[in-house]
Amino acid sequence: MDPLVVVRGKQGGDHMGGMRAAGRVFISYAHDDERHIAQVGQFHEFLVGRGVAADLDVPASERRQDWALWMLRGIRDSRHVIVVASPEYKRRAEGDARPGEGLGVQWEARLLRNLVYADAEAALERIVPVVLPGRSAGELPLWLSPYTDTVVSVDKFTEDGADELLGLLGLLKGRPKPAAPRVSPAAAFVMPDRKELVGALLDVPALHRSGTRHELLEVMGQSLGLPRRFEVPESDDARTHLRALDSRIRRTTHLADAACTAMYVALDEIVPDDTGVEKVRALLVRCGLVLPEK
Structure with a gap:
């Protein structure tokens, strides 16, 4: 012990x-x-x-x-x-x-x-x-x-x-x-425009697969210390599902910056070296989020 x-x-x-x-x-x-x-x-x-x-x-x-x-x-x-x-x-x-x-x-x-x-x-x-x-x-x-x-x-x-x-x-x-x-530096963080964030996520090809989106929510939940996955209403349509993820982050009891950090870290773990994930990172950093170094 x-x-x-x-x-x-x-x-x-x-x-x-x-x-x-x-x-x-x-x-x-x-x-x-x-x-x-x-x-x-x-x-x-x-x-x-x-x-x-x-x-x-x-x-x-x-x-x-x-x-x-x-x-x-x-x-x-x-x-x-x-x-x-x-x-x-x-x-x-x-x-x-x-x-x-x-x-x-x-x-x-x-x-x-x-x-x-x-x-x-x-x-x-x-x-x-x-x-x-x-x-x-x-x-x-x-x-x-x-x-x-x-x-x-x-x-x-x-x-x-x-x-x-x-x-x-x-x-x-x-x-x-x-x-x-x-x-903290989070005081300068402002959630990205909904359309921009969903668009950046849609530029990650793997997120068009429902299995990858479910894995993303599982890893986010683990990163945030939740007893279950990060809960988002189900949808087979990628755009609808990712819009729901955006809405859930904005109203989460965790700070939005923590949820966005968990989302990026999970993406980078699931689909590393993906150009779409790099676009998501660039968007979040531009909005003031401090992310771990690559």
Whole structure:
């Protein structure tokens, strides 16, 4: 099981009354390798050094635990959930782990996806994606919208290097320095004109086949952390079906930018190196969407 760190505010419980009371924070990370484990350990020590009382999974493991319940309570009772970026976290949290591999991350990710699915706006405030030195936002699971939502970078384990996170947790001394507003590049994104988007999708030959469109919806659902495919009314006619997809994206409970990102990533996975897919990408980028590098 991947280790977890549970960090409790110095006054205990979920108290958030003062700027020095961090509340309860649940930190989830994967066991990529010894170097990453050590780095997360240093991150934990840094938080402890900032006056946060911390419980590691190590003391908890000294007696038998119902680990699934332990993780559930940690996430349920936390004020913030910190997700630490790494390749293995992304792979396991996106459902690509082999059976029996990284069960801790897989279980946590399932719980967190449920929070995102139930209330994306509330999850945006509660779940804090963190990138430690040497890591990147691309190592976060796609359902956390790492290219369109704010990601907190910790450049060094110092007050200056982690000021955004410390401000978010209310741990800055003296005058409180709040975290940067959770405004992302997505603020500049505007949904493409309906006719343009449907036209670009129709330029992908594979999408004229109903089987490919159904696969697209399945992969979109997985990318967004949904328990099922991205639901769109059925139609044998490609244009009608893609118009329905456009309408569904515009009214989705997920942000439209996240749905468009999932759509493009799914297309690129299903029909890579397709000129039509490149047209879709160009259209979305022109409308302000930040997409992963090819």
